[in-house]
Each structure stands twice: as C-alpha cells, then as structure tokens.
Amino acid sequence: MNSSSSHSVASAARSPQQSELWLTRRLKSLSRHHETYVGLVIIILACLITLTNPSFLTLENFFDLLKSYTFLGILAVGVLIVLLSGGIDISFTAVATVTIYATMSATLAYGGNIVTVFLMASIIGVILGLINAVIIYFFDIPSIITTIATLNIYYGLLTVWAGGKALYVMPDWFAAFADIKVLNLVNADGMPYNLSIIPLIWLAVIVVAWVILKYTALGRGIYALGGNPAAAQRAGFNILRIQLFVYGFMGLLAGIASVVEALLAQRVMTNSMVGKELDVIAAVVLGGASLAGGVGTLSGTLLGVALVAVIGNGLTLMRISSFWYNVFIGLTILISVGASAYRLKLQRRRAYVVEVE
Amino acid sequence: MASRKNSELITLTAMMVAVFVLMWYLNGNAFIQVDTLQSMAFQLPELGILSLAMMITMLTGGINLSIIAAANLSGVITAEILVHYVAPDATGSGPLLIIVLAIAAGLLVSAIVGLLNGFLIAVVEVSPILATLGTMILVKGVSIVITRGYTLSGLPEPVLYIGNGLPGGVPMPMILFLLSAAVLALILNWTRLGQYIYMIGSNPVACRFAGVNNASVLVRTYLISGVYAGIAAMIMIARFNSAKADYGEAYLLLTVLASVLGGVSAAGGFGRVSGVVIALIILQLVSSGLNLMGVNTFLTIAMWGAILIGVMVINSLNERYQLLARFPLPRSRKSVSVSQG
Numbered sequence: 001m002n003s004s005s006s007h008s009v010a011s012a013a014r015s016p017q018q019s020e021l022w023l024t025r026r027l028k029s030l031s032r033h034h035e036t037y038v039g040l041v042i043i044i045l046a047c048l049i050t051l052t053n054p055s056f057l058t059l060e061n062f063f064d065l066l067k068s069y070t071f072l073g074i075l076a077v078g079v080l081i082v083l084l085s086g087g088i089d090i091s092f093t094a095v096a097t098v099t100i101y102a103t104m105s106a107t108l109a110y111g112g113n114i115v116t117v118f119l120m121a122s123i124i125g126v127i128l129g130l131i132n133a134v135i136i137y138f139f140d141i142p143s144i145i146t147t148i149a150t151l152n153i154y155y156g157l158l159t160v161w162a163g164g165k166a167l168y169v170m171p172d173w174f175a176a177f178a179d180i181k182v183l184n185l186v187n188a189d190g191m192p193y194n195l196s197i198i199p200l201i202w203l204a205v206i207v208v209a210w211v212i213l214k215y216t217a218l219g220r221g222i223y224a225l226g227g228n229p230a231a232a233q234r235a236g237f238n239i240l241r242i243q244l245f246v247y248g249f250m251g252l253l254a255g256i257a258s259v260v261e262a263l264l265a266q267r268v269m270t271n272s273m274v275g276k277e278l279d280v281i282a283a284v285v286l287g288g289a290s291l292a293g294g295v296g297t298l299s300g301t302l303l304g305v306a307l308v309a310v311i312g313n314g315l316t317l318m319r320i321s322s323f324w325y326n327v328f329i330g331l332t333i334l335i336s337v338g339a340s341a342y343r344l345k346l347q348r349r350r351a352y353v354v355e356v357e
Numbered sequence: 358m359a360s361r362k363n364s365e366l367i368t369l370t371a372m373m374v375a376v377f378v379l380m381w382y383l384n385g386n387a388f389i390q391v392d393t394l395q396s397m398a399f400q401l402p403e404l405g406i407l408s409l410a411m412m413i414t415m416l417t418g419g420i421n422l423s424i425i426a427a428a429n430l431s432g433v434i435t436a437e438i439l440v441h442y443v444a445p446d447a448t449g450s451g452p453l454l455i456i457v458l459a460i461a462a463g464l465l466v467s468a469i470v471g472l473l474n475g476f477l478i479a480v481v482e483v484s485p486i487l488a489t490l491g492t493m494i495l496v497k498g499v500s501i502v503i504t505r506g507y508t509l510s511g512l513p514e515p516v517l518y519i520g521n522g523l524p525g526g527v528p529m530p531m532i533l534f535l536l537s538a539a540v541l542a543l544i545l546n547w548t549r550l551g552q553y554i555y556m557i558g559s560n561p562v563a564c565r566f567a568g569v570n571n572a573s574v575l576v577r578t579y580l581i582s583g584v585y586a587g588i589a590a591m592i593m594i595a596r597f598n599s600a601k602a603d604y605g606e607a608y609l610l611l612t613v614l615a616s617v618l619g620g621v622s623a624a625g626g627f628g629r630v631s632g633v634v635i636a637l638i639i640l641q642l643v644s645s646g647l648n649l650m651g652v653n654t655f656l657t658i659a660m661w662g663a664i665l666i667g668v669m670v671i672n673s674l675n676e677r678y679q680l681l682a683r684f685p686l687p688r689s690r691k692s693v694s695v696s697q698g
Contacts, residue, residue, distance in 0.1 A: 090610070135666060135670075139669060139670045139673040139674070140673050140677075141666070141669040141670070141673060142623045142624075144613075144623065145613070145617050145623055145665065145669060146666065146669075148610045148613055148614060148662075148665070149614070149662040149663070149665040149666045149669075150662065150666075151610065151662070152610070152614070152658045152659060152661055152662030152665075153659045153662035153663055153666075154659075155655070155658070155659075156655040156656060156657070156658035156659025156660070156661075156662065157655075157656070157659045159653075159655035160653045160655045160656045160659070275606060275607075278422070278490060278493070278494075279494075281490070282490055282491075282494065285487055285490070290484075291484055291486050291487060292484065323498075323501045323502050323505060323506060324498065324502060325498065326494050326495070326497050326498025326501055327495060327498030327499060327501075327502060328498070329494050329495075329498070330491055330492065330493070330494035330495025330496070330497075330498050331495055333487070333490065333491035333494060333495075334477065334488070334491035334492065334495060337483050337484075337487040337488065337491060338477060338481050338483055338488075341481050341482050341483040341484070341487075342481050342482070344482070345481070345482045
C-alpha cells in the first residue's frame with residue numbers, strides 16, 4: 001500500500017491501455033491484502049464521524065488519540081510478534097502490572113530517574129517473559145496454557161505482596177517527563193495544543209520491531225517458526241533462541257507499556273491492566289494477524305489499533321453512549337474475521353475444483 | 358490409549374486424595390465439618406458447569422471464550438424479566454409461570470449465542486478462538502447496553518432456591534452440577550455425537566472422510582456449550598441475588614485451567630468428564646483449605662497457576678520418558694518436535 005503513490009506517478013507515462021491493465025492488476029493485488037479492507041473501513045468510519053462532528057479530523061484530536069492509544073499500541077506490537085511465531089501470550093498484562101509496581105516501589109524507596117525507571121521496567125519485563133519462553137520450550141507446554149498459568153502466578157503473587165495498595169504519589173520528575181511536549185501548535189480558535197513525548201516511545205518500538213521483522217535473520221526465523229515449526233527447525237533456525245526472543249520481547253514491551261500507563265495516569269494500580277489482554281489480542285487480530293502463526297504485518301496491526309481507536313473516539317464525538325462500545329468492537333471483529341475466513345474458504349473450494357478437472 | 362487415560366485419572370485421583378489429606382492435616386478437623394463441605398459444594402458448581410461448557414469445545418480442538426459473556430447475558434435477560442414482572446416476595450402459580458418463562462428465556466439466549474458460535478466456526482470456518490473472542494465482546498456489549506452498566510437485583514424466592522436451596526442436606530447447585538456432568542458424560546460416551554466430537558478433535562479431515570458431517574457436529578457442540586453457560590448463569594444469579602454484565606470474568610481462564618488439569622488436551626481429542634470433575638474438586642479443596650487457613654485469595658490464584666504448570670511438566674516429562682524408553686536416542690537428545698499453542 002505504501003508504494004502505490006510512487007507507482008501512480010510512473011503509470012502516467014504509460015499508454016491508457018497499459019495503465020488500465022496495471023490498475024486492474026494493482027487493484028487485484030490490493031484486494032488480496034487484509035490491510036486494504038481495514039484501511040477502507042477506517043476511511044469510511046472517519047468520513048461518517050467527520051460529517052457528524054468536524055473536530056474528529058483535526059491534528060489536535062489525532063495527537064490526543066496517539067497519546068491515549070500508545071499503551072495499547074506498544075502491547076499490540078509485542079502480541080503481533082508472538083502470534084507470528086505461532087504462539088500466544090495471555091500473561092503480558094500481569095507482567096506489566098508486576099513490572100510497574102516493582103519498579104515504582106523501588107524508585108519511591110531508593111530514588112532514581114526516568115532512565116532507571118525504563119531500564120528497570122525493561123529488565124523485569126524481559127525476565128518474566130523469558131520465564132514463559134523457558135517453560136514453553138523445555139516442557140513443550142502449549143503457550144496458551146503456560147501463559148494462562150503464569151498470568152495467575154504473576155498477578156496472584158503481586159497482589160499478595162502489594163496487599164491491594166495502589167501507589168498514588170509519583171516523584172515530581174516523573175510527572176515532569178509525562179508533560180514534555182515535542183511540538184507546540186495553535187489551532188484555528190487560537191487554543192494551543194501539543195504533541196506529547198509519549199507517542200514517540202511507541203514510534204521507537206515500531207521502528208525496532210519493523211527492522212527486526214524485515215531485515216534480520218531473527219525476523220525471518222519468527223515467520224518461519226510460525227509458518228511451519230518442523231520446517232523451520234530443519235532449515236537450521238535455532239528454535240530456542242527465537243522463542244526466548246519472542247517472549248522476552250513481549251515482556252520488554254509489557255514493561256515499557258506499563259511505564260507509559262503510569263506516566264499517563266500518574267499512579268500505579270494493581271488491578272487496572274489485568275483483564276484487558278483479550279482486548280489487545282482483538283486489536284491485533286483485527287489487523288489481520290493469524291492465530292495459527294506466520295501471517296500478519298506490522299502495518300496491519302497498526303491499522304487494527306487505529307480501527308479500535310477510531311471506533312472508541314467516534315462514539316464519543318458522535319455522542320453515542322459508551323455502553324455501545326463493546327457491541328461495535330464485537331461486530332467489527334466478527335465481520336472482519338468472518339469475511340477473511342469466508343474468502344479463504346472460497347479460495348480453497350476453487351482450488352479443489354481445479355484439482356478435479 | 359486406554360492405559361494413558363487411566364494413568365491420568367489415577368494420577369489425578371491420587372493428587373485429589375493427597376490434597377485432601379494435606380488440607381485436613383493443615384486445618385485440623387475444621388476442614389471436614391459439614392459446614393465446610395457444604396460451602397465447598399455451594400462454590401464449586403458455578404465454575405464446574407462453566408468448565409464443562411469449556412471442555413466440550415476443547416475436545417473438538419476448539420475453545421469457547423464467550424462462555425462467561427453468554428452466561429452473563431442469559432442471567433441479565435432472566436433477571437430483567439423477573440425484576441420487572443415478579444415482586445421478590447411474590448407467591449402463587451402466576452409468578453411461578455413467569456419465573457419458568459424467564460429461566461427458559463435466559464437459556465434460550467445462551468443457546469442462541471452457542472448457535473452463533475457454531476455457525477461462525479462450522480459454516481463460515483472462522484477459527485474458534487477468533488469467533489468466540491468476537492462473540493464474547495459483542496455479547497458482553499449487549500449485556501452492558503441492556504443493563505446500562507447497572508446491577509439488576511432483587512430476585513424472587515423460588516429463583517434464589519436454585520442457588521441456595523438444601524434439599525436433603527445437599528446444596529441445590531451441586532445437584533445441578535452433578536446432573537449436568539452426568540448428562541455430558543452420557544453424551545460423550547454413549548452417543549454418536551460424542552464419538553464424533555472426539556473424532557473431530559483427533560483428526561477433522563479423517564473424520565470428514567469417515568462420512569461425518571463435521572459442520573453439524575461442531576454446531577451442536579457449541580450449542581451444548583452455550584446451554585451449559587446458561588445453566589451456570591441461573592446458579593450464578595440465584596447465588597448473588599443479582600445479575601450484571603461483567604460477573605465472574607476471572608472464571609474464564611480458570612475454566613481452561615480446570616479442563617487442562619483434568620486431562621483435556623488443548624489440541625483436542627482427549628479428555629473425560631470424570632477427569633474434569635476431579636480437577637475441579639482439587640481446585641476447590643485447595644481454595645477452601647487455604648481460605649480456612651486465612652491465606653490471601655490471590656495466593657490461591659497463584660497456587661492454581663503453579664499446579665497447572667506442575668501437572669503439565671509432569672505429563673511432559675512422563676511422555677518424554679516413555680518415548681525415550683521405547684526409542685532410545687544414542688547421541689542428540691534434542692529432537693523432540695516443537696509443538697505450538
């Protein structure tokens with residue numbers, strides 16, 4: 001989808017007939033991508049919302065959305081990579097909760113700064129993620145069962161340790177970091193608005209994940225493992241190393257996301273994240289990632305998160321009660337997964353017909 | 358295969374006895390008093406029937422994430438009818454008829470959710486985890502829209518009896534649970550549908566070539582799962598004397614835990630009702646025993662997670678040991694196939 005603009009410039013030089021052929025080909029290839037449909041739905045929704053409330057299509061609203069969906073967006077990147085490898089992780093909300101509670105407790109007790117907070121959260125997150133990977137790899141236990149178990153263990157132990165107490169007093173420098181603005185602008189009414197530093201953390205995560213998936217042997221290994229584990233092993237990929245990376249990276253991102261959540265809320269609760277794991281997985285699935293592994297893209301995942309954000313934001317702007325939120329998300333998921341499953345089914349049926357002939 | 362099933366049941370039973378003895382030892386005779394046993398018998402059935410609803414879908418190699426949402430919606434529908442048309446202290450046959458109709462409506466709703474899942478999975482061919490994730494969110498959304506996020510409370514006396522009655526000293530929920538378990542065992546072991554459910558879980562393609570209509574079997578599987586969620590809902594609203602869109606959400610992962618602990622394979626094809634029942638008893642013994650000792654509930658939750666991993670590790674080591682005993686590997690140890698969740 002990214003390359004379509006550069007192609008359209010080139011096509012102007014072609015003969016009309018050629019360009020028509022090119023266009024049909026291009027449209028056909030686009031219609032095969034799940035991302036195209038998600039993108040179209042987002043555009044249609046955006047038009048509908050803008051018609052009711054023009055403030056949807058403003059840079060101000062866009063910056064706000066970026067900030068409030070950074071938490072979900074970072075976790076979605078981690079979940080995508082786990083799904084690509086053919087696994088699943090349910091425990092990341094518990095990992096995030098443990099990480100931020102431990103990090104901020106230590107910081108409040110012994111002092112620190114924003115760098116030590118991110119560092120400590122990353123380390124704890126990675127360790128908890130690696131524990132998942134070790135159990136999954138060495139005992140051959142399905143990842144869904146392992147991570148359901150570790151979710152209960154991590155969360156249960158943390159709640160016992162914390163005694164249900166939340167941390168309400170954050171250091172001044174912690175609040176100051178959350179207030180950093182990278183871009184100050186003024187809207188048409190003369191009101192100032194800004195881009196927070198928080199979405200930049202998300203951007204950094206996306207870039208790192210993109211480079212790993214696209215340009216490293218590790219990234220290829222993740223797709224290979226998800227596509228066909230036996231073949232990946234025969235092809236010489238080190239399965240242990242890939243599994244360690246995948247779940248460790250999920251843990252790392254859970255740690256970073258938990259710091260983001262604390263920066264936004266300026267407090268640490270023990271019960272604010274656990275229970276949201278399926279929402280994150282739903283966003284990734286909306287973006288076209290397959291739970292069978294090997295299928296899914298970073299751009300699709302970002303579109304999935306965007307779709308969830310547009311639906312949530314749209315309901316608010318169109319003054320529809322937030323009670324309807326789940327109904328809309330649920331319907332969107334069912335239609336999305338239903339349509340792509342049905343397309344696959346038709347393709348398979350066509351393949352059978354060819355075989356018979 | 359039969360020996361494998363039996364060895365798992367023996368392991369589970371031994372574990373149940375061990376946990377019972379351990380809890381008895383730790384708590385003294387308070388643990389075996391009628392009160393304690395009765396309260397266990399009141400607590401187990403909700404999670405128990407929901408676990409059965411989860412189990413039957415796992416046998417086909419699927420999963421049903423929408424059971425809690427379906428249970429809450431049917432509870433909300435039943436409670437909505439009751440709160441509007443029957444006073445909490447009403448007596449006579451008129452209100453009784455409405456109560457029966459309200460319960461029937463609740464069960465019908467959960468059956469419809471089951472059919473929707475079945476349609477998506479069997480006809481549209483969406484993977485079970487995605488289809489039921491979607492219906493879970495949608496169905497919960499419908500409950501939220503109906504209740505506007507509030508709790509519906511004040512149910513009539515006869516309904517409360519479902520959750521709190523003690524006919525002959527046996528808690529009513531326990532009777533319903535045992536009946537549900539018996540019916541499910543009957544379906545799985547003695548009917549053609551039950552046999553097909555195991556076949557689909559073991560090998561769907563072979564099952565189709567054996568002349569089985571896979572789609573019809575799957576639709577009926579998810580229908581049964583939905584109805585069981587509805588039965589659990591009736592116990593739940595009767596025990597809480599209220600209904601809400603998001604009751605019991607922590608149960609979802611616990612039902613998977615109970616099923617897997619009970620020997621149901623996550624890949625499908627294996628698992629018995631008796632195993633799941635024993636697993637539920639183990640979980641209940643641990644929870645009640647620790648509760649009696651004044652241990653934090655969350656430590657219990659952590660303990661359940663640890664038990665699940667422990668059982669899976671033992672099974673995995675056991676399987677590997679048996680495999681190695683039959684096919685010894687002289688040099689490299691690492692050729693065990695990598696299976697994915």
